Amino acid sequence: MSTLFEPYTLRTVTIPNRVWMPPMCQYSAAPAGPGAGAPGDWHFAHYAARAAGGTGLIVVEATAVTPEGRISPYDLGLWNDTQAEAFRRITGFLAAQGTVPAVQLAHAGRKASTDRPWKGGAPVGPDTHGWQPVAPSPRAFAEGHPIPDELSVDRIREIVDGFRAAARRALATGFEIAEIHGAHGYLINEFLSPHSNHRTDAYGGSYENRTRFALEVVDTVREEWPDDKPLFFRISATDWLEDGGWTADDTVRFASELHAHGIDLLDVSTGGNAPGARIPAGPGYQVPFAARVRAETPMPVAAVGLITEVGQAEKILANGEADAVFLGRELLRNPSWARHAARELGGTVHVPDQYHRSV
Numbered sequence: 379m380s381t382l383f384e385p386y387t388l389r390t391v392t393i394p395n396r397v398w399m400p401p402m403c404q405y406s407a408a409p410a411g412p413g414a415g416a417p418g419d420w421h422f423a424h425y426a427a428r429a430a431g432g433t434g435l436i437v438v439e440a441t442a443v444t445p446e447g448r449i450s451p452y453d454l455g456l457w458n459d460t461q462a463e464a465f466r467r468i469t470g471f472l473a474a475q476g477t478v479p480a481v482q483l484a485h486a487g488r489k490a491s492t493d494r495p496w497k498g499g500a501p502v503g504p505d506t507h508g509w510q511p512v513a514p515s516p517r518a519f520a521e522g523h524p525i526p527d528e529l530s531v532d533r534i535r536e537i538v539d540g541f542r543a544a545a546r547r548a549l550a551t552g553f554e555i556a557e558i559h560g561a562h563g564y565l566i567n568e569f570l571s572p573h574s575n576h577r578t579d580a581y582g583g584s585y586e587n588r589t590r591f592a593l594e595v596v597d598t599v600r601e602e603w604p605d606d607k608p609l610f611f612r613i614s615a616t617d618w619l620e621d622g623g624w625t626a627d628d629t630v631r632f633a634s635e636l637h638a639h640g641i642d643l644l645d646v647s648t649g650g651n652a653p654g655a656r657i658p659a660g661p662g663y664q665v666p667f668a669a670r671v672r673a674e675t676p677m678p679v680a681a682v683g684l685i686t687e688v689g690q691a692e693k694i695l696a697n698g699e700a701d702a703v704f705l706g707r708e709l710l711r712n713p714s715w716a717r718h719a720a721r722e723l724g725g726t727v728h729v730p731d732q733y734h735r736s737v
Contacts, residue, residue, distance in 0.1 A: 383725025395434035415455030432716035432727030443540035447485035451507035469552030480555035487565030488513035557610035562650030615667035618655035669699035
């Protein structure tokens with residue numbers, strides 16, 4: 379049997395195959411008003427198509443725990459009950475197709491309040507639904523970005539409480555897995571990396587201090603998330619900087635700590651915190667970071683990053699480099715990638731009755 383189509387169980391949740399969809403923002407929610415941050419028809423159609431295509435796990439895009447935690451004004455959120463209720467349509471449909479519904483809980487930090495990518499992605503101000511970003515330190519992400527407000531300890535605690543409330547709503551909404559977004563230069567990653575964290579209090583300086591906020595979020599979400607349901611953490615395994623950044627060695631060390639704090643799987647990505655970093659992107663370029671975590675720690679991992687071909691995905695799993703693969707852009711191009719891969723490898727995926735003629 380193909381490794382790609384073997385079920386995978388974490389705690390009491392069994393995912394039917396190892397073809398997983400990572401969180402990919404759609405920037406398609408209302409920016410203001412009663413429905414701000416709530417998923418709509420686009421989100422339903424987008425996720426429903428991938429579930430009908432046989433994807434085993436779908437992680438809904440970065441979903442902000444506070445309004446100022448959105449990457450853009452058009453992002454999803456889970457800071458109120460109206461948003462939570464709107465998610466039920468999505469989680470219910472995914473579960474009915476045999477796909478495990480997951481959600482990524484996030485705060486964008488200093489990279490918040492930007493326009494949609496196809497509009498250029500530049501920072502936006504109050505006249506276009508924007509706001510003042512916050513961060514560990516008052517240092518802009520890049521030229522042209524505003525200097526963020528440095529978070530006080532009280533405001534840090536408020537954000538941790540935001541993660542708690544969002545986790546509680548996610549559970550009530552029907553999500554089976556939650557993922558904490560600690561990657562790509564957003565708030566948790568900003569605290570982790572010495573490139574962006576220049577604090578001198580208990581949340582900055584030493585490795586132990588820089589990881590404090592992330593562990594507080596993990597512990598808080600784990601308190602809300604039931605013992606029988608898995609919790610993921612997405613990490614940028616390296617800032618891709620020669621010095622002064624978060625490194626692969628840091629990731630290996632932190633993975634063991636996350637595992638001890640109740641994280642069940644590490645979603646291993648890279649970069650996003652330093653706009654000038656040189657990233658040698660190519661097919662599977664991030665897989666070695668996942669493989670190292672899997673080899674050197676007790677933490678299960680999922681690999682991501684230009685995984686596009688069926689044989690490539692199967693080989694990653696067969697070689698023991700990861701426990702599952704996330705396909706991002708490829709699932710945007712081909713919602714039924716899992717079904718096609720199953721046909722090629724002799725695996726089995728759920729096919730809706732309405733699509734029986736496609737088998």
